[in-house]
Amino acid sequence: MTFKKTSVLTVLMLSSTLALSACGESDEVNEPVGNESQTDPAPGSGDASPGGGTDEESIGGDTFGFTEFSVDVDYPDQDDAIDISYEEDRDNIEASYENKLENQNLAGDEAMDEIEPVFQTLDLTSDMTDEEAIESVVGGFGIEAGYKTIEIDVRFSDGTEKEFKGKGN
Numbered sequence: 639m640t641f642k643k644t645s646v647l648t649v650l651m652l653s654s655t656l657a658l659s660a661c662g663e664s665d666e667v668n669e670p671v672g673n674e675s676q677t678d679p680a681p682g683s684g685d686a687s688p689g690g691g692t693d694e695e696s697i698g699g700d701t702f703g704f705t706e707f708s709v710d711v712d713y714p715d716q717d718d719a720i721d722i723s724y725e726e727d728r729d730n731i732e733a734s735y736e737n738k739l740e741n742q743n744l745a746g747d748e749a750m751d752e753i754e755p756v757f758q759t760l761d762l763t764s765d766m767t768d769e770e771a772i773e774s775v776v777g778g779f780g781i782e783a784g785y786k787t788i789e790i791d792v793r794f795s796d797g798t799e800k801e802f803k804g805k806g807n
Contacts, residue, residue: 666732666746701726702757706793709775712786713739720781722753739782753779764798771802 705727711720721736735742735749744752756778762771775781775790790802 666730700795702760703762704792704794706791707757708789708791709779710789711781712788713784714786719785720779722779724750724753724757762792762794764792764794764796764800766802768802768804771800772804775802 702724705725707722707724709720709722710718713719716738718736719738721734723732723734725732731750733746733749733753735744735752742752760774760778762774766774771790771792772788776788781788784806786806788802788804791799792802793799
């Protein structure tokens with residue numbers, strides 16, 4: 639009888655360990671991030687590492703000019719209609735993209751595939767006005783007119799945090 643208890647406990651322990659190790663952070667980006675169209679990266683351009691995330695030289699937001707980025711768009715009939723987030727912490731990147739208007743809810747690599755092309759053309763700076771930053775983000779992501787509010791939070795690579803807010807258009 640002792641043998642059966644031991645083997646049952648062993649099986650339970652192994653199965654719970656496997657189940658827990660399979661549970662990962664769903665927003666984690668595993669694919670390389672950076673400008674893939676370049677053949678020879680410029681020094682300090684922050685190309686992604688082959689294992690995902692960014693390489694040691696691009697720690698600090700050199701890839702896109704910021705380490706954190708989030709957008710929240712509310713429409714009159716739909717709060718949080720668009721919710722985009724990106725966070726770079728050393729070589730770990732998390733991304734999510736939700737657009738309730740188009741029934742899209744993406745996380746991790748799929749979200750990064752959606753937002754990376756916009757990030758590569760987005761040129762946000764901490765000295766931009768709210769209107770300039772909002773116009774850039776709305777155009778880049780193709781956000782439809784008629785929103786009630788938009789809020790963009792950015793932590794730039796120099797550590798500066800900026801919040802851009804706007805009301806309906």
